[in-house]
Amino acid sequence: GVNLFSTQLKSGVKLDDEIKPIEVYGLPLTIILYFLRLLALLPLPVIICHTIGILAFNVFKEKPELRYSQLVSPGICIRVVTRGDFPELVRQNVIRNVATCDRVGLVKFILEVVTDKPVPLDIDPRVHQTVVPEKYTTSTGAMYKSRALQYALETTSLNESDWIVHLDEETLLTDNCLYGILNFVNDGQSQIGQGLITYGNENVVNLVTTLADSIRVGTDLGLLRFCLKTLHAPLFL
Structure with a gap:
């Protein structure tokens, strides 16, 4: 079948016209709507730092050797x-x-x-x-x-x-x-540091919570290691 749609919206704005949010929704609602859209970008700094940390540093490091007495x-x-x-x-x-x-x-x-x-x-x-x-x-x-x-x-x-x-x-x-x-x-x-924490090394009491906590392992390897080793600041702690 063929579906036909009117080009006239109930608000009186045509689909092929440029919508002016302030005129259609008013200034307060427009600010709220744009704010909600920009919230999607909030995790972006975390994602960038985490990705760089995973790609730039070796996550399978060899066992450390004691270098000092x-x-x-x-x-x-x-x-x-x-x-x-x-x-x-x-x-x-x-x-x-x-x-x-x-x-x-x-x-x-x-x-x-x-x-x-x-x-x-x-x-x-x-x-x-x-x-x-x-x-x-x-x-x-x-x-x-x-x-x-x-x-x-x-x-x-x-x-x-x-x-x-x-x-x-x-x-x-x-x-x-x-x-x-x-x-x-x-x-x-440095004056502050954080090491890697792992889970499930011994008896697992609750599989669900252990898997949930394991997210921190990836965070330590990527996000926190990049912030501490490169930026020298615990930005997201």
Whole structure:
């Protein structure tokens, strides 16, 4: 069949005429419509940086080799932040991370657990615990992890030359991770860095959430690596 359409719109504007949005929709609605159209370009900087990061850097790097003596390396504080709701998980991961540090031969380090609730950590003299008081507040009203980490900064006994490695309660260190950290802090080229985090290395409890979290692996390899290595700024953190 043949479909016939009128060239006259209900608004009185012909299809072959140039539509003038302000006259048709009014200025406020026109601004809103153009704003909504431009929202599609919002992820463009992220896409560009991520694509360059994936294409410009090798995502299958070889295992890092330690380039510096650990005896002359600065002190490292491995700071774990937690609410303390899962004390056994925290305890077991602390034990494993300390064992990894010993296996690598890390000399000048402490492992500090910053928690809202006390956790039984009578494991090793190099393991410290900082309990955030319930009444503590920051000057900006920060909450949760930010609040706990700010308290740790304000009460720390670390030296200015020491480095802090931030971990979540479920994060496990690896030998290669520590080699990379030691090389990074001894290179002295940057003051902030971020490493690759992977998921599903052990027993997978929930396949759906593990797959969802795996998106961060690609983000670390592309977007964040480009921003930190090339732009030297965590633009999208």
